[in-house]
Amino acid sequence: MNMKTNKKVVWIQRIIIWATTILFLFPFYISILMAVKSKKETAKDLLAFPTSIHWENFADAMKKANILESMKNSIILTVGAVVLTLIVASMAGYAIGRQYHKKTFRLYETLLMAAMMIPFQTLMIPIYKMYKSMNLLNSIPGAIIMIGACNMPFAVMLFIGFVRTIPIELEEAAMLEGCSKAKIFFKIIFPLLKPITVTIAVLDSLWTWNEFNVSLLLLQKKAVKTIPIQQYVFFGEHSSNYNMAFAAAVISMIPIVIFFIVAQKHIVAGMTAGAVKG
Amino acid sequence: MKTLKKDGIYYAFLIPSVILFVFAFLYPFVTGVNIAFTDWDGISAEYNYIGLKNFFDIFKDTTIRKAIANTLIFAIGYTAINNVLALGLAVLLNQKFKGQNFCKTVFFIPMALSAVLASFLWTFIDSKIYATFLSPSGRSILGNPSTVLLGIIIIGLWNAIGSNIMIYIAGLTNIPADYYEAAAIDGASGWKRFRYIILPLLGPSFTMCITLTLTSSLREFATVMAATGGGPANSSETVAIFIYKNLFQYYKAGYGQAVAIIFMVLLMVIGISLQRFFRSKEVEM
Amino acid sequence: MKRKNVAVILTVATVLGTMMGSMPVQAAKSEDEEITLTMIDHTSEDIKIEWEDSVVEGFMEEHPNVTIEVQRMSMDDYTQTIATKFASDDAPDIFVEDSSTLPIYIKNGYVADITDTDAVGRMTEGACEALSQDGKVYALPVSSNSYVVTYNKTVFEDAGITEVPKTAEEFYADCDKLKEAGYTPIELGYKDTWVLMGDFQTDYINNVLTKDPEAVTKLQDRSEKWADSEEWKAVVERLKERYSNANADPFGTDWASACTALATGECGMILNGDWTSNNAAAYGDVSDFGAFALPVTDNADDAKIAKLAGGQGYCLNANSENLDMAKEFLNYMTSDGCVENYIENCNEVCLVDGASAENATGSLADVMDLRENNSVVYTGVVNFDNEFSDAVLDCLSDYLLSDSDADTALKALDTEFDRIAGK
Numbered sequence: 009m010n011m012k013t014n015k016k017v018v019w020i021q022r023i024i025i026w027a028t029t030i031l032f033l034f035p036f037y038i039s040i041l042m043a044v045k046s047k048k049e050t051a052k053d054l055l056a057f058p059t060s061i062h063w064e065n066f067a068d069a070m071k072k073a074n075i076l077e078s079m080k081n082s083i084i085l086t087v088g089a090v091v092l093t094l095i096v097a098s099m100a101g102y103a104i105g106r107q108y109h110k111k112t113f114r115l116y117e118t119l120l121m122a123a124m125m126i127p128f129q130t131l132m133i134p135i136y137k138m139y140k141s142m143n144l145l146n147s148i149p150g151a152i153i154m155i156g157a158c159n160m161p162f163a164v165m166l167f168i169g170f171v172r173t174i175p176i177e178l179e180e181a182a183m184l185e186g187c188s189k190a191k192i193f194f195k196i197i198f199p200l201l202k203p204i205t206v207t208i209a210v211l212d213s214l215w216t217w218n219e220f221n222v223s224l225l226l227l228q229k230k231a232v233k234t235i236p237i238q239q240y241v242f243f244g245e246h247s248s249n250y251n252m253a254f255a256a257a258v259i260s261m262i263p264i265v266i267f268f269i270v271a272q273k274h275i276v277a278g279m280t281a282g283a284v285k286g
Numbered sequence: 287m288k289t290l291k292k293d294g295i296y297y298a299f300l301i302p303s304v305i306l307f308v309f310a311f312l313y314p315f316v317t318g319v320n321i322a323f324t325d326w327d328g329i330s331a332e333y334n335y336i337g338l339k340n341f342f343d344i345f346k347d348t349t350i351r352k353a354i355a356n357t358l359i360f361a362i363g364y365t366a367i368n369n370v371l372a373l374g375l376a377v378l379l380n381q382k383f384k385g386q387n388f389c390k391t392v393f394f395i396p397m398a399l400s401a402v403l404a405s406f407l408w409t410f411i412d413s414k415i416y417a418t419f420l421s422p423s424g425r426s427i428l429g430n431p432s433t434v435l436l437g438i439i440i441i442g443l444w445n446a447i448g449s450n451i452m453i454y455i456a457g458l459t460n461i462p463a464d465y466y467e468a469a470a471i472d473g474a475s476g477w478k479r480f481r482y483i484i485l486p487l488l489g490p491s492f493t494m495c496i497t498l499t500l501t502s503s504l505r506e507f508a509t510v511m512a513a514t515g516g517g518p519a520n521s522s523e524t525v526a527i528f529i530y531k532n533l534f535q536y537y538k539a540g541y542g543q544a545v546a547i548i549f550m551v552l553l554m555v556i557g558i559s560l561q562r563f564f565r566s567k568e569v570e571m
Numbered sequence: 572m573k574r575k576n577v578a579v580i581l582t583v584a585t586v587l588g589t590m591m592g593s594m595p596v597q598a599a600k601s602e603d604e605e606i607t608l609t610m611i612d613h614t615s616e617d618i619k620i621e622w623e624d625s626v627v628e629g630f631m632e633e634h635p636n637v638t639i640e641v642q643r644m645s646m647d648d649y650t651q652t653i654a655t656k657f658a659s660d661d662a663p664d665i666f667v668e669d670s671s672t673l674p675i676y677i678k679n680g681y682v683a684d685i686t687d688t689d690a691v692g693r694m695t696e697g698a699c700e701a702l703s704q705d706g707k708v709y710a711l712p713v714s715s716n717s718y719v720v721t722y723n724k725t726v727f728e729d730a731g732i733t734e735v736p737k738t739a740e741e742f743y744a745d746c747d748k749l750k751e752a753g754y755t756p757i758e759l760g761y762k763d764t765w766v767l768m769g770d771f772q773t774d775y776i777n778n779v780l781t782k783d784p785e786a787v788t789k790l791q792d793r794s795e796k797w798a799d800s801e802e803w804k805a806v807v808e809r810l811k812e813r814y815s816n817a818n819a820d821p822f823g824t825d826w827a828s829a830c831t832a833l834a835t836g837e838c839g840m841i842l843n844g845d846w847t848s849n850n851a852a853a854y855g856d857v858s859d860f861g862a863f864a865l866p867v868t869d870n871a872d873d874a875k876i877a878k879l880a881g882g883q884g885y886c887l888n889a890n891s892e893n894l895d896m897a898k899e900f901l902n903y904m905t906s907d908g909c910v911e912n913y914i915e916n917c918n919e920v921c922l923v924d925g926a927s928a929e930n931a932t933g934s935l936a937d938v939m940d941l942r943e944n945n946s947v948v949y950t951g952v953v954n955f956d957n958e959f960s961d962a963v964l965d966c967l968s969d970y971l972l973s974d975s976d977a978d979t980a981l982k983a984l985d986t987e988f989d990r991i992a993g994k
Contacts, residue, residue, distance in 0.1 A: 025378045029389045032396065032444065035407050048854060055415070100303035103296040116300065118558055123311040125501060125553035127526065127546045129533055134314035137659045145661075157310030160303060162498065165561075166453070169490025172568065173460060189295040203456045210394075211449055218400035220508065224652065228642055236400045237644070241615070249853070250410070250827070257403050264398040268391060329657045330679040348990070413762075413823045421820075429762060429823025431972060511647075517764055518822040519968035534650045536958045537675055 043254040050251055065255040073238040073256050074230065081227070082234045083263060084148055085155065086216040092156030093163050093212055094205060100160075101167020102193055108172065117168065120161035128221045136225055146229045154222050159215065163208045170204040171197065210271050217264050235260045321543040328539035340544035350545065352520055353528040356435065360510075360524065361503040364439045368499050372447050373488075376454035377480070390455075394448040404445040405512035412437060428514055431521035438522060442509050450495045457491030458484070489568030497560040501553050525549055604636065606893050608900065610665035611642045611656075612885075613649035616849070618916050625912060630903045637896060639665075657681055664891045665900065668710055669883040670701040671954045676886070682709045683887040683894055690901040694881075698922040700950030701880040711901050712881020714919040717942065718773040719862040719876055721847040721934050722840045723833055726754055727861075730839065735863040737871035746816045749839040757813050758838035759821035760829030761971075764964050768954075769843035770813070771967065775806045776877050776953060778867050784951035791959055793992050797981040808977045809867060810967065813842070822972070830854065848934035849918050857918065862934035864941060876941050877949040881922055962987035 042050060043065055045058040070076065100116075107113040135154065136145075144150030174197060182192050198205075223234045239260075242253035322340055326333035344350060379390050396404065409428055417426035427437035465483055507526035510516065516523035516531075529549070532542030610627075614620050620643070627639045642663075644652060650672075656662050657676075668676055676682050685691055686708045691699060694711075702710035722735070727745075730752035736742040746756035760766045779786050779802045786803075789795035797803050818824060818838065830847065832838045834855030841847050848860040866874040885904070887897045903909065910923045918935055920942065931939055955963055966987060970980035 021378050021381070022383060025375070025383075025389055026385075028375065029392045032392050035411060035444065036395070038411060039407060096302040096306060099299040103299035107293070107296050113296075113300075116304075118561075120303075120307065121497075121557050121561055122554045123307060124498075125505075125550050125557055126311060126315055127505065127529060127550055129529055130318055130543060130546045130550070131311070131314040132318075133655055133658050134318040135310075136655050136661070137317075138314065140659055140661055153306070154310055157306035160306055162494075164303060166490075166494055169493055169568065170456075170460065173490065193299070203459055207452050207456045211397075211452065214397045214449075217398065220400065220402075224644075224648055225655065228644075228652070229640070230642070236402070237648075239400070239402065241643075253403075253406070257399065261395070261398045265391075265395060268394055268398070327675060327679075329654045329675065329681070331660075409762075409823075409825070413820065413825070413828065417820045417823055424819035426820050426823030429820050514762070515764055517964075517968065518761070519965050519972060531961070534654055535961070 039254050039258060042251055043258045045251055047249060047251050062251070065251050066259060069242070069252040069256040070259065072252065073235075073241050074233070075235070075238070075256060075259055077231070078233050078235045078238045079260065079263065081148060081232055082217055082260075085151055085219075085223075085234055086213050088149070088152035089155040089159065089216045090209055090212045092152060093159045094209060096156070097160050097163035097208070098167050098198060098201065098205065099193070100164045102171050102197060104164070105168045105171030106176075108168075117165065120164055124161045132221075132225060139226055144226075146227060146232050148227070148232055151222060151226045151232075154226065155216055155219055158222065159212045163212065166204055166208055167201065170201055174200055206271060210268065213267060214264060318543075319547065321540055322547050323544075324540045326540045326543075327537040328533055328542075329537070333540065336540070340541045341548070343541060344545055344548060349520075350525075350528060353523045353525050356520075356522060357504060357506070357524045357526075360435050360438060360506065360522075361500060363435070364442055364503045365496065365500040367439060368443055368447055368450060368503075369496055371443070372450035372495065373454050375447070376451050376458060379451065380455055380458045390451075393451055396444050397446060397448045399445060401445060401508035402512045405441055405509050408437075408441045408444065409513055428522075429518060431518055434514060434518070434522045438506075438510055438513055441513055442503070442506070445509065450499065453491050453495055454488065457488045460490075461487045486567070489564065493561060493564035493568065497557055497564065500560065501557045504553055504556070606637045606896050608637065608639045608665060608893055608897055609642070609663040610639055611644075611649070611653060611663045612665075612667045613644060613646045614667075615643070615645065618849075618918070622909075622913055622917055626904050626909050629908065630900055633903070634896075634899070639900070662888045662890070664888050664893055664897045666886055666888070667883060668702075668886050669954075670952070671956055671960070673702060673710055673886070674704065677704055677709055681889055683889040683891070683897075684709060685711060685887060685898065685901065688898050688901055690898075690905045693905045693923050695922050695924045697948060697950045698881050699884070701882055701953065702884045710881075710884030710886045711904070712884035712922055713904070713913065714917070714921055715879050715881045716844040716846060716919070717876045717879060717938055717946070718769070718776050718843065718865075719845050719847075719934070719938060719941065720773065720840050720842050720865050721833065721845070721851070721860055721862050723836055723838070724859055724861050726836050726839045730754060735861070736866055737874055738866050738869045740869055742866050743812075743816075745839075750816070754836075755818045755832065755838035756816040757818075757840050757842065758824070758829045758832045759814070759817045760824045760826040760841075761821045761968070762823055762825040766826050766829070766843065767964055767967060768960065771806070771810060771963070772844075772953070773842040773865055774809055774867065775803070776879070776949070777865060777875060779803065779806060780951065780953070781875070781877050781947040781949055784949065787952045787955060790988060791956060791992065793989065797984040797988070798978070804977050804981060805867070807967070807970070807980055811971060811977070814971050822968070826850070834859070845934065845938045846919065852918075852933075857935075858933040860934040862937040862941070864945060874945070876938075876946050878942050878946040879953060880950045882953060958991050959988060962991060 041055070041057070044061045044063075046062045046065075049056070049058055104113045104117055139145050139150060139154075142150075178196060178200075179192050182196055183189075187195075218236050219234070220236045223237055227233055227237070239253065239256060242249050242256060321333070323335055323337060324333040325336050325339075375393065379386065379393070399407070409426075412428050413426045417424060417429070421427075423430075427433045427440075461484065465487070505526055506524050507530065510522055510524050511527060511530075514522045516527045525545070529542045529546050532538045532545065536542075612623075614623055623641070627641060631637055631639060653663075653666055657679075662681065668682075673682070684707045686703075686706075688711075690711050691708050698712060698715065699708045699710075702708060702712060726749070727735075730745075730748045732745050732748055736745050749756040759770065761770075775786075782802070783789075786795070790797065790803075814821065818832070824832075827850075829838075829841055830851040831854050833841050833847070834851040834853075841851075842865060845862060848857060848862070851860060864874040864876045868874075885901060887894060887901070891897055905923050910921060910926050913921050914926055918931075920935075920938065954960065963984065966980055966983045969975070969983065970977070
């Protein structure tokens with residue numbers, strides 16, 4: 009009896025997950041279809057297969073949106089911002105997680121939460137003026153600092169949650185052996201935070217890759233523009249070239265998809281580590 | 287002495303974060319908040335202080351009420367659907383089956399698209415495929431004031447559910463295997479296991495996912511702006527879009543900032559309350 | 572000991588270096604000093620971008636000591652960015668504004684008066700009216716648009732329409748013929764809100780403003796009410812009549828889709844600015860389209876278009892260090908070579924005096940013909956101001972999407988306008 013219902017349940021679960029997966033894939037199918045058709049073909053019949061693959065959409069899109077340069081900028085920006093956030097947030101998350109009984113630390117967590125609620129428009133002009141006076145406008149390092157800072161509160165809160173699930177006994181044992189707190193953090197705690205670190209790295213990478221507000225504000229010159237800002241070139245005031253826009257979108261997704269697939273392996277590793285931990 | 291030295295390291299660990307906090311949030315906020323008390327138009331070199339007039343005007347403003355209603359309906363609906371789906375999918379994806387990684391990747395990849403592109407893609411599907419083939423009235427979801435918020439929820443879900451799925455999966459894998467085994471030995475069925483063992487231990491994930499999904503959907507701007515611009519007839523205008531219009535289209539920056547500040551305070555109250563609530567439910571292992 | 576010496580030397584060197592850097596350099600103030608001009612705009616159509624780039628390159632060739640840095644972005648991003656830059660004292664030398672946003676920049680003293688430049692001198696009479704204040708010109712338009720009905724010639728032929736309609740009766744009869752032949756008479760792309768305004772304008776500019784140039788201003792300062800005006804009521808009602816002759820999902824169809832429908836022969840007409848055929852040409856061929864004036868009465872002589880002044884133009888930053896050079900740039904833009912280039916490639920009416928599009932085909936030819944023979948000059952206010960404009964769009968959208976009648980819509984408009992003006 010148990011075996012039969014078990015199998016049925018499993019079957020239903022498999023159907024649900026695969027059906028949902030296909031639903032999620034559908035828009036991508038459309039994107040790729042549009043990316044390889046010509047403008048006139050699309051106008052004639054939307055869903056039909058193209059007569060030939062129009063690779064020129066990709067070439068034209070790359071040229072028009074200056075994709076290679078903006079991709080380079082996006083990559084540097086993303087890597088820089090994510091590394092900055094991870095270092096700063098893991099340290100702060102650890103401190104707050106371990107000192108959660110103290111008011112000061114809880115207050116700081118509340119401040120960070122509040123900071124995330126500030127609408128960007130409120131901060132726009134002060135940030136612009138500040139960057140102008142420091143001569144950091146149109147510089148990628150400058151943008152890295154701002155974006156890293158913006159992603160920091162969310163990361164801190166995730167780290168706090170997960171630090172609290174690591175038993176304090178581990179640290180006490182290490183302290184008895186004479187390890188300094190700093191060493192404990194880097195050698196023991198941080199490695200145990202791998203699942204959440206990888207999660208944050210992946211999420212922040214995605215958000216930074218598509219980050220718009222700060223990039224529009226601080227990176228206006230052509231040489232430093234990132235991919236999201238460049239995508240506008242396909243959406244004209246009065247007309248749009250959808251095929252090239254999709255081609256550009258497909259191209260800009262490639263680095264991040266690769267990153268994802270690679271990161272997956274580490275998420276799997278993290279899972280096994282967590283399962284064995286108890 | 288020993289305690290001080292021991293705890294000093296914790297304060298030291300906070301320093302980089304505090305520096306970034308002051309730089310990116312505190313200083314700009316403090317220098318920019320005064321605008322809410324002026325009649326600034328957004329571009330002029332001067333402005334006049336008008337005290338709390340902007341704030342009083344908010345209460346008299348009839349147009350903001352629709353925006354508030356839209357925002358609430360959207361945010362609550364989106365948060366509920368998103369979290370239920372994300373958790374469900376996380377549980378399903380956490381099991382071992384052939385093609386597991388492929389499925390996972392499929393749910394995460396939409397996050398790689400910016401809100402603008404995701405909106406663009408779905409409005410395309412909506413007006414060319416749904417409206418032409420599936421819609422009973424011939425109208426698209428986004429072109430109809432009574433269904434437009436649902437349409438935006440769908441776009442947002444596709445674009446962002448991967449993030450919550452990811453956090454829930456991290457939370458699930460963080461539960462040591464012996465908890466599962468112990469429960470199975472005690473004869474607990476799948477659902478009971480879920481309700482009494484897994485849910486409580488997912489505390490940290492809930493704290494993050496629910497609090498942040500709600501507060502970020504309340505602030506929703508990019509997806510709505512790209513998908514409908516707030517239309518048709520303001521039926522999808524959110525508070526964030528309302529603020530934007532006042533700041534940059536109506537040249538009423540002072541008023542827009544006042545709305546932004548009140549909005550921010552409300553968000554903080556909601557966010558902090560939720561976060562405190564869920565933090566207290568987190569089980570320390 | 573060694574370390575201390577090095578420190579001293581470094582300090583001295585730094586101090587000297589700073590001093591040298593801040594000493595006034597005896598540069599010869601020659602005409603060849605390097606000048607950089609910054610230009611920001613939101614031009615997005617390929618042909619216009621190419622033209623702009625060629626003007627910039629040509630100017631830099633003639634003036635080797637000048638570099639012009641051009642930044643382009645989408646319209647939405649532009650509005651936000653330009654405001655931020657002016658507010659932060661980081662304004663560009665050259666930018667663009669349209670007739671509804673220009674006043675606030677003029678009021679703050681940000682825009683230079685360009686009345687006395689050669690460029691303005693070369694424009695046709697009345698071209699700069701909409702971008703002027705108190706007789707002074709503040710922005711230089713390159714082209715101006717009229718509001719017409721753009722139609723697909725093949726579709727009209729196929730539906731048995733041999734002549735463009737000249738009276739309202741003929742217009743609706745043609746709509747019926749199109750419906751019978753299986754075409755959508757009018758394609759509406761109201762998902763992009765400006766399209767609804769453009770449709771509305773095709774009617775009111777040509778039929779209300781030409782009779783009363785102050786109509787928009789009067790509504791905005793509340794010296795006239797919507798509900799009291801028979802003309803406005805008629806315009807509003809006609810909007811709904813056309814709505815019932817349109818595609819099934821107007822608010823879910825965007826401009827690009829509407830243009831596609833026109834180009835691929837799914838529909839017969841679109842009412843909007845004369846750029847419609849340019850946009851639709853991306854999916855078809857320019858000469859497939861024609862244009863005519865929207866007839867609203869039963870008198871064929873009434874169907875005219877308004878010949879408008881330029882609605883958008885290039886402005887110069889009044890506080891720019893290089894204002895003279897920026898003015899030179901505008902002069903260059905209106906020089907013969909650039910103008911010829913524009914006419915050849917941009918397929919729009921050019922406002923520089925003497926520019927003529929002899930080889931115009933398709934709807935541009937029709938528009939030029941209308942401007943010559945069937946138009947009324949109009950240089951007054953065309954657009955509603957931002958908040959008013961939004962209110963118009965909201966009320967009209969509500970009106971179209973519901974069963975309400977024109978009187979309700981006009982009342983709603985008055986309530987909104989009162990509220991906005993009352994602030």
